[in-house]
Amino acid sequence: MLKRRLIFHRWGSVAGKPDFNPQNVAADLRDAISADGDFAIFDDGDAVTAVEVVNIGSVGAPTDLRLFALRGANDRPFKWDSAGSVSPISLRDHEYPADVSHVSLWPDGVCAHDYAKSVPRLSRLSLFLRRKMNSHIKFDALYRxxxxxxxxxxxxxxxxxxxxxxxxxxxxxxxxxxxxxxxxxxxxxxxxxxxxxxxxxxxxxxxxxxxxxxxxxxxxxxxxxxxxxxxxxxxxxxxxxxxxxxxxxERLQVEASFRQSGSVPSMPDPGEVFLALDSAYKEFQRDGKIASAVHGQKMRGKG
Structure with a gap:
């Protein structure tokens, strides 16, 4: 079993920019990737990010994305063994070492993703959407x-x-x-x-x-x-x-464990993660924890 933390945020539009609509952006991104698979990849010179659309979403269902942190050609790991042997990991030109986070955005402005060591953070997603889709979104941490x-x-x-x-x-x-x-x-x-x-x-x-x-x-x-x-x-x-x-x-979060993906032992089963994100969202809504959570941007109004 693989342990992950499911961390919750508020998402919102950026002042002075067109309103962000997850369903519309996801649909446009899916179409762009269908026309050119490389559109899913963004290299800003310091880091390489990729995004996949899993579900477009609807009025009652979240938009689900997979967010990847990729290792570029000059930043790739290599193999080592106790005998002191060092050798490259064999990859084809279009393949990358990767870490993944599963991201769900609900229509009411709530967002959640699974978190573990080395997985990409939401700042990568906002940068990707800004540069590749000209769509602006902000994420605000939620605290208990x-x-x-x-x-x-x-x-x-x-x-x-x-x-x-x-x-x-x-x-x-x-x-x-x-x-x-x-x-x-x-x-x-x-x-x-x-x-x-x-x-x-x-x-x-x-x-x-x-x-x-x-x-x-x-x-x-x-x-x-x-x-x-x-x-x-x-x-x-x-x-x-x-x-x-x-x-x-102190962030609004829950710990969870997932079965390993059938094809990638170090990755949790994507279907289980998205189901767990949605279940945690519904539970937090029922308990009123999302409504009572403190937004990061409000903390300076602490008095």
Whole structure:
């Protein structure tokens, strides 16, 4: 069995751009791929992404896509054995090593995908659709309601934040990235990990300044795009205790296990994943968890 986390988001149209319609975009993408199979692939010079349309969707059913992170010709893994033998993995010109995420977009603005190590994130999908289809979509992480209450309690009393992020930050994040991490350092490193804080042995009544705290929350808005770890610690005046929030563990999500695909043992069975995404969506709707979830973009309105 393969373990995955099913993570939920809100999707929406981008201000100043035509409204995003998943069904229309999926239908147009399917037709374009049918006419030219290579249309499914987008190479931006740093990464190669592919998208497949599984289901167009309808008024009562989600649009289902498969999102692939591909390894280009100069970035492909090779074989090694304990005898010290190194050799290439045999692939034809049109074949790629790949990791996949299954993505469902419901008509009401909810989106979910399965997540595991190395699978592509939704920022790849938004970039693909923007560049290949001239269609603009934004994704907003959803967090559990109780996490928002914890953050409100920390407002003005944040002690430290630990952040790990990849180099491939979205275009809109440059200002935030440049504030919290030096621009000339961040762009040279494939990943960045840092801690901002007052120190374990410093005065207990010292906290991060308001501007830094604002940037921390701004970064949290985009956490699912390029932040791989984010832990916030702050004092709750109501309890006088330092509390810890692991932001990526607080997203609206559910853990699931899937049978292996019959043809690819390292890939979960696609039909099972899409069924599980839809079942989790319906359960969260019944329980009111989607309605009560906190949008990432609202976290800076924490007061």
């Amino acid at each position: 309601e109780d996490m928002f209450e914890k953050l409100k309690g920390m407002a003005g009393h944040m002690r430290s934040v630990e952040v790990a992020m990849t180099q491939r930050a979205p275009e809109s994040s440059d200002g935030v990235f440049g504030t919290l991490a030096p621009e000339n350092f961040g762009r040279k490193a494939p990943s960045v990990r840092f801690t901002l804080g007052m120190g374990r042995y410093g005065p207990r009544d010292r906290y991060l300044d308001g501007e830094t705290e604002e940037q921390v929350f701004a970064l949290a808005e985009q956490a699912d795009d390029f932040v791989t770890n984010m832990i916030i610690r702050g004092r709750n005046p109501a309890t006088e205790r330092v509390e810890t929030i692991n932001l990526l563990h």
